[in-house]
Structures are given as structure tokens and as C-alpha cells.
Amino acid sequence: MNGKSKMSWLLVAPLLILVCVGFIIPIGYTLIKAIKNPEITAALPRTTSALENWEWDGKSPPPEAVYEALIADIEQGDRGRNYGSMTRRLNFEQSGSRSIMMKARRIADKIEAPYAVSLPEAVPEFGDGDIWQLIKQNSNPYTARYLLRAMDLTVTLDGSIERVASDQAIFVDLFKRTFVISIWVTVLCVFLGYPTAFWMSTLSDRAAGYVMLLVLIPFWTSILVRTTAWFILLQREGPINAALLGTGLVDEPLRMIFTRFAVYIAMVHVLLPFFILPIYSVMKRLGMEYVKAAASLGAPPWRQFVTVYLPLSMPGVAAGAVIVFMLSVGFYITPALVGGLQDQMVSYYIAFYANQTINLGMASSLAVLLLLFTAATIAIAKKLLPETGSGIRA
Amino acid sequence: MSNPVEPFVMFRNVDKSYDGKTNVVDGLDLDIAKGEFLTLLGPSGSGKTTTLMMLAGFEAPSAGTIQFDGKPITDVPTYKRDFGMVFQNYALFPHMSVAENLAFPLRMRKVAKPDITAKVKKTLDIVQLGHLADRKPGQLSGGQAQRVALARSIVFDPKMVLMDEPLGALDKQLREHMQLEIKRLHHELDITMLYVTHDQTEALTMSDRIAVFNDGKIQQIGTPSQMYGSPQNKFVAGFMGENNALNGRISSTGEDGLVSVHLTDFDADMKAVSKEPLQIGDTVKLMVRPERVRLVEKADAGGPAGAFACKVTDTIYYGDHVRLVFGADLNNALTTRVPHDSGSRDWAKGDAVLVSWEPRAAIVFQP
Ligand SMILES: Nc1ncnc2c1ncn2[C@@H]1O[C@H](COP(=O)(O)OP(=O)(O)O)[C@@H](O)[C@H]1O
Ligand SMILES: [Mg+2]
Numbered sequence: 001m002n003g004k005s006k007m008s009w010l011l012v013a014p015l016l017i018l019v020c021v022g023f024i025i026p027i028g029y030t031l032i033k034a035i036k037n038p039e040i041t042a043a044l045p046r047t048t049s050a051l052e053n054w055e056w057d058g059k060s061p062p063p064e065a066v067y068e069a070l071i072a073d074i075e076q077g078d079r080g081r082n083y084g085s086m087t088r089r090l091n092f093e094q095s096g097s098r099s100i101m102m103k104a105r106r107i108a109d110k111i112e113a114p115y116a117v118s119l120p121e122a123v124p125e126f127g128d129g130d131i132w133q134l135i136k137q138n139s140n141p142y143t144a145r146y147l148l149r150a151m152d153l154t155v156t157l158d159g160s161i162e163r164v165a166s167d168q169a170i171f172v173d174l175f176k177r178t179f180v181i182s183i184w185v186t187v188l189c190v191f192l193g194y195p196t197a198f199w200m201s202t203l204s205d206r207a208a209g210y211v212m213l214l215v216l217i218p219f220w221t222s223i224l225v226r227t228t229a230w231f232i233l234l235q236r237e238g239p240i241n242a243a244l245l246g247t248g249l250v251d252e253p254l255r256m257i258f259t260r261f262a263v264y265i266a267m268v269h270v271l272l273p274f275f276i277l278p279i280y281s282v283m284k285r286l287g288m289e290y291v292k293a294a295a296s297l298g299a300p301p302w303r304q305f306v307t308v309y310l311p312l313s314m315p316g317v318a319a320g321a322v323i324v325f326m327l328s329v330g331f332y333i334t335p336a337l338v339g340g341l342q343d344q345m346v347s348y349y350i351a352f353y354a355n356q357t358i359n360l361g362m363a364s365s366l367a368v369l370l371l372l373f374t375a376a377t378i379a380i381a382k383k384l385l386p387e388t389g390s391g392i393r394a
Numbered sequence: 395m396s397n398p399v400e401p402f403v404m405f406r407n408v409d410k411s412y413d414g415k416t417n418v419v420d421g422l423d424l425d426i427a428k429g430e431f432l433t434l435l436g437p438s439g440s441g442k443t444t445t446l447m448m449l450a451g452f453e454a455p456s457a458g459t460i461q462f463d464g465k466p467i468t469d470v471p472t473y474k475r476d477f478g479m480v481f482q483n484y485a486l487f488p489h490m491s492v493a494e495n496l497a498f499p500l501r502m503r504k505v506a507k508p509d510i511t512a513k514v515k516k517t518l519d520i521v522q523l524g525h526l527a528d529r530k531p532g533q534l535s536g537g538q539a540q541r542v543a544l545a546r547s548i549v550f551d552p553k554m555v556l557m558d559e560p561l562g563a564l565d566k567q568l569r570e571h572m573q574l575e576i577k578r579l580h581h582e583l584d585i586t587m588l589y590v591t592h593d594q595t596e597a598l599t600m601s602d603r604i605a606v607f608n609d610g611k612i613q614q615i616g617t618p619s620q621m622y623g624s625p626q627n628k629f630v631a632g633f634m635g636e637n638n639a640l641n642g643r644i645s646s647t648g649e650d651g652l653v654s655v656h657l658t659d660f661d662a663d664m665k666a667v668s669k670e671p672l673q674i675g676d677t678v679k680l681m682v683r684p685e686r687v688r689l690v691e692k693a694d695a696g697g698p699a700g701a702f703a704c705k706v707t708d709t710i711y712y713g714d715h716v717r718l719v720f721g722a723d724l725n726n727a728l729t730t731r732v733p734h735d736s737g738s739r740d741w742a743k744g745d746a747v748l749v750s751w752e753p754r755a756a757i758v759f760q761p
Binding site: 289290292293294295296297298299300301303304307308311312 | 450451452471472473474475476477478479481483485486487488489498499502503546547550556
């Protein structure tokens, strides 16, 4: 390596390190967390290896060797955390499994061989093959079950995939809702931001500077603060309702807080600058030159816009829309504060699984799917958008 | 030039102010005849573009009227004016191919598809770019883009063509080539053209008439030879072509509009034309073009204007000619051109010569 290239490596090193530490490693960790499945084998190493040669036939329990292995695992295991995680892991797959396994641990000291007889006497669920099959199914070091569950799918004991019971099927709706909200927020930002940015691009530099300040001031305020402001504004007793009542426009306070409407208004407010900034820079460079040319060539105003200005400013729209869409897909605090339960987005559940139930597999799976769906949406949008390769770049 | 009685385009007393205080175009009267190639020439900021933009309909005059073909057009929007325009940086639509750019004005006029195709092809052939029809503007060289812009401005048979410094972005050689090309188009299509430039050579070679602008006012308007040969004021004399501007004082006034001028820096008396009423003793600038300054053998050989002796202070080699500089003060120096070929003598600093010119070749103006 010569001095010059050493120098350039040194110059980019801080960024490379940051990207690795702050981006590649966490995402890789998340990806792996979504499919990692260590709990069962860690708590029941003997049982799972004894189960390897056993085939579930729908009714018969495994041979005595497997029972012995389970008792050995209980007695020789650490009896603490591993066993607990294992029971939670099984319970996630099949509710009720946790208490079965806990009972087994409690009576393990008190029963005598042959365990194939004594264990089912104490805990009847061990009498048939189902619980054993559940353990066997989940003894792989990697699993697709979190990802399947994030799409409301589950694996039955015979290994086929089917939809979960309708009272547990929330994630497909959740993803749909997240994308519907994000698309609407993006559309609203486009329709509000495009004319604003255009107007700004026609102002003198001085005036545009002041308007830009108005755009940027909310930008400098934390999202939490702005969302809280909406929380106050939209309340039943808040200033908006007070004004509406005061002017006699409505007879009773409108219900605005904890509605989809509140989510839209607060999210659009937070995200609008992200749309205006790129489209403004494109429009500023685009100028009125091409519109003038179109006018001189006989195009009336609306055709000047449709045939020339719009296609040439499209790269800015695309850039802004992609930013707004990607940010809104990941929105958490705003819907959580001003939306109702039916307005929560994927991030809310990611936070729920990560913080409340400590189910990192589920949290990671939701995150991974969100990433995939977002990437797919943007790829599709890119394909559908008219060819803008020769327009002004954002 | 056609009938001057009924001008095609008529500016009458047109003012334009952007800030409501200063007129960037001030009391403009300008007639353009049908089929004419008229050039607006002037330094940057003199109001040429503004004048063009008012005719194109992008700017409204603050006062006065603009008539086109006998009718006022101030209230007609640009897209109904039917003028072809060539912008300085061409403004070719980057998202359309060359052919689509040319088809654009025809589509706006709802010309039938097959006719559009035929007309686009024909116009591209006129500018010799038929083979580039499918290129995007970003893939064209400067000269090609310029020709596409030209083609687009004429493809819809506009009533006239307006060009704002269309060759400004090209290098010298290409610029000269395109000057000829535009001139050829003007002849072939017999179309009225209003051309804006700050390059006096371009104006001289291309135009039927030139209007010299300064400070928002037309200083003089006329044919290239009128503008070059008999400038009406010091600004035009200085702006059109190279000119010597010598300090002097009127020593006598005479008949025929000729005056005698005492040249302060050369201590000599020379005759010149006067276009202004001047008194004996007035300080003046005497303008004489380098190519009209001659070197003579004897004092009387210069004719009635006389001659004076001076020393060469510098020689500048130009290939086909050499410029000799006389006079110590560079700002008020006198230069002349002498042809340079194998037989001519070599000039050196300090050579003593006699300098002379025809009285009608020199003009005096108030400084
Ligand atoms: N849109 C505008 N707003 C304000 N002032 C302008 C505008 N366009 C031109 N000017 C001013 O008007 C004067 C004449 O400009 P212009 O017509 O462009 O001159 P030219 O084309 O001869 O260089 C200049 O001083 C310029 O600064
Ligand atoms: Mg100009």
C-alpha cells in the first residue's frame, strides 16, 4: 500500500467503522435473531438428541430412553434461566406448554423409573406424543417460525403450514395498515409539498431563505415535541375543539385524538420537510427555462406543466416520496401518542416484543419483514414510475 | 428589407422597469421589417434580453405598445404568439429525444402524426442532423445541440424567430460556422429574425440591420456598414470594431463638417469629421480606425489632413499583419495595422515614421 492509498483509507476509516458498528452489525444481528432458535437444545440437550430417532405418529409416546433423557436434563441442567427460556419458547408455539414443562420439573425428583409410566401419571400431557413432537420440532438451531408467525402462519405438529386462529392473526392486518398509512402520508406530503416547493422556487433568494427557515424550524424541533403539540391541540378539551365550539361550527367536541385522522395530520406535519427539501433543490435547479421554452413552442400553461415541468421534476418527487415513505413505515412515537389501538404500526409491535415480552425473535422477524416489504415496495414503485433517467437529479 | 412604411414589429415608446425605479429599457422605438435580420447589439446589462423577452411575451412592458403585424400583442400570451425562440443554453427538453423535441411544437398545434414525422425529418435534414433523431439532448455536442435548438425554433413555421445569444456557449470556430448556417437559414426560409448578441463581429457579419443598445436605449440603428463606417456617437464608435480614441482640442472649424484637431499627446494638427456642433478650444476625442491609419513617406503625401511624425513604441505580431503602437500613454495610444508578408519590412521599437489618415476616416466626439 503506498502512502496515498493509506491516506485515503485513513480518511474513510471513521465512516467505515461507523457503518459497520452502527449499521451492518445491528442489521446482521437482527436478521440472525429472527431465525435463531437456541432455547430448546440449550435446556434439553439429551432429550432433543434422544428424540432424533423417534417418529411422531399422532398418538404413541416415545420410548423410555427419551423420558430418561428429559429427567436427566431437568436434574442435571442449571434448573434456572435456560429452562425458563425453553418453557417460554414452547409456550409461544403452543400455549399451555409452559405449565406442562414446569410441572414436569417440579415432580422430576419425586418420581421413579420407568418414567414412561410415572411421568404421564403425574403429568398426563406426557402420555401421548404431542408435547414430545413440539420439542422435537423446535430443536433445530434455526427456525422460520417467528417469520411465519409475523405473517400469521404457524406450523402444525405434522409439519404443515397453516394460518393461525383468527383471534391471534394480527400481523397481516398490521402490515397492511402500516403500508396504507405510509402510502397516504406520502401522497399527502406530495400534494402539499409539491406546490409549496414550486412556489418557493419562484421566490427571490432572499424570500426563499425566509420561507426555508419556516420549513426548517419544525425540522429542528424533536419529533416527540411536535407530536406532543398535536396531542395537546387535538384533545377533546384542546384549542381546536374550543375554537370550533366557540365559533359554533360544531355542537359537541369532535373526536380527533386517538384517531387515524390525528395520525395522518401529525405524521404529515413531521415528514413534510423531508419531501420539500429534495423537490425544492430539484425545482431550484430546473428553473423556469424549460417552461418558457414550452410556452414559446405553443404549449398552454397546463401542457407546459404536464409535458415538461412535471416529468423533469419527477426525480425530485421520487426522491422525496421515497424518503417520506421509508420514514413513515418505521414511525413509532407519533401513532403511539396520537393514534388509537387500531392505528398502531409495525414499529409499535416491534417495541412491544422487544420491551414487554422480551421476544427478540418476534421483534426481529417483524423488523426483517418490514425491511423486506419496504424494499420491495420501493423497487416496484421504481419500476412503475415513468423513465426519469434524464431529468434533473435530486 | 421590405416596405418600411408598415413595419412587421413595432415598439413604440416602450419602457421596462423591474423594480419600479430604473428603466432597464427606456423609451424604446424600434421597427422590424418583414423578412429582416435585425440584431440587438450592446454590452451586458444594456436591456437586449429584456427587449426580446417583451416581444416573446415573457415580460410585459411597463409603458408603451408593441405591435406585431399591425395588431398590439401585449395581451397575447406567449404560447399564442407563434414565435420561434432559441435560448442561450438551448433549453432542449432533456427527457425527450431530438425528434420528440422537434415534434413538440407540432403536437401542441395538433398537427397530424404523419405530417409531424415528415416535417421533423425535413427540418432535421435542413440542419444536417437527420442521423441524430433518436439521441437525447444530453448526448449531443454543443454545436449539435445548438442546431437542434435552431431546428426546433423553425420546425413549426413561426411568424418570426427570436434568438438570445444563441452562439455564446460555442467555441470560436464553431461560432463562425454557425453564423453562416443561421444566415443561410434566414435566406432559405425568408423568415424575420431578431437576434441578440454582445459580439460586434457577429452582428456585423450576420445582420441586415443592427441596433446598438446602451443603458436601455438604442444608440444607433442602421446597416452594418453605416454602423461601422459612420457611427453617430462615441459609444457606437467605440463599441463597433476597434477604434483609436485620441485626446485633442478643436483648433479650427471649417466648412463640410470638417474640423482641425490638435492632438494633445502627439502635438500635431489633423483634420476630422464632426457630427456635433463644436467650438474652437473644445476638448474632444478623435476616433480613427487602425486600418485607416497609414504610414507615409512625406508630409504632403497624406493629403489635406496632413501627417505627423512619431516613434513606434511597440509592435504586436498577428500573423497576417503587425500592429504598430505609437504614443507613450497606453490608454491614449494610436495603433495601426500594417500588412505582414515576406516582402514587408520588419518594424522595431523606436523606428521613426510619418502617420496620416483621410480626413473623412476620423470623427470627433465630445469626450
Ligand atoms: N428578471 C429580472 N428582474 C430584475 N432585474 C432584471 C431582470 N432581468 C434583467 N434585469 C436587469 O435589467 C437589466 C438589463 O438586463 P438584460 O435585459 O438581461 O440585459 P442584456 O441582455 O443586454 O445583458 C440588467 O441590469 C439586469 O440586471
Ligand atoms: Mg442578455
